[in-house]
Amino acid sequence: MTDPTTSQSLEGRTIVMSGGSRGIGLAILLAAARQGANAVILAKTDEPDPRLPGTVHTAVDEIVEAGGKAVAVVGDVRVEEDVERAAATAVETFGGIDIVINNASALNTKGTADVTPKRFDLMQSINSRGTFLLTRACLPHLKNSTDAQIVTLSPPINLDPKWLGEFPPYMLSKYGMSLLTLGWAAEFAGDGIRANCLWPQTTIATAAVVNLLGGxxxxxxARSVEIMGDAAVALLTDPARPTGQTLIDEDALAAVGITDLSPYGGGDDPALDFFVEKR
Structure with missing residues (x-):
């Protein structure tokens, strides 16, 4: 894949990410590792799952092989002590935190009547609450960074009735992630912390797509996960230093001059992701 080239660099920058054992999260960390970034991965995947590839430990191995440094923290983004341990590990290992990436997310596309209260609580606790917990734990260290950033993998706030009514429980959890991130861009502007959301224009070929959304x-x-990896690096290194935006992967790449998306697959008419409209 094409490596985004900008005037900024991730060399020596430290990323703390929720999730990241596989899929989009790992693709982002691998793209950042190729620029020399450090990573602390908070994930529950201590042991292999026969249904899904990779663990937090194999992710660390891949990141190191790609040129970065990484540490695994086995834990749950819903557990405050685990999140605090991830932040502390980043500081102890790499001396600080420059970037928080809120990647962990639970997906359930059922309607209101078919989502149990337990499943509803799970989505809110991983998606919105987990985003809050991880960012809050890293906040004191972000304030000490020379270029602090928060990136949340969540969609633009699309109030079209189609998306409001498609699957309200999931919609609430993802929009909650976006609203928190936009709120932080405003709340911490004076501290030099930038905060943006990043979301794919199309579906991405992850295990979730294969297992849950059509095989x-x-x-x-669907496009390959590398498009989100390259888009995240483009956003993190964009010399324009955007903040307070909900960006689509295509736009993040276009901002650094990457407009040929054919290497990422998906065919001539890739399927749109949730919450976005055809261009």
Whole structure:
């Protein structure tokens, strides 16, 4: 894949990410590792799952092989003590925290009547609350960074009734992530902390797409995870230093001159992701 080239660099910068054992999160960390970034990965995947590839430990191995440094923290983004331990590990190992990436997320596309209260609570606690917990734990250290950033993998706030009514429980949890991030851009502007959301224009060929959203046929119309990895690095290193935005991967790449998206697959008419409209 094309490595985004900008005037900024991730060399020696430290990222704390929730999730990241596989999929989009790992693609982002690998793209950052190629620029020499450090990573602390907070994830529950201590042991292999026969249904899904990779653990937090294999993710660390891949990041190191790609040129970065990484540490695994086995824990749950819903547990305050685990989140605090991830932040402390970053400071102890790498001397600080420059970037928080809120990646962990639970997906459930059922309607209101079919989502149990337990499942509703799970989505809110991982998505919105987990985003809050991780960012809050890292906040004192972000304030000491020379270029602190928060990136949340959440969508633009699309108030079209189609998206408001499609699956309200999931919508609430993802919009909560976006609203928190936009709020932090305003709240911490004076501290030099930038905060943005990043979301794919199309579906991405992850295990979730294959297992939950249509199998191999759906995956054939999805772009590869590398597009989100490259888009995240483009955003993190963009010399324009954006903040307070909900960005689509295509736009983040276009900002650094990458407009040919054919290497990322998905065919001539890739499937749109949730909450976005055809361009």
């Amino acid at each position: 191999e046929e759906a995956a054939s119309k």
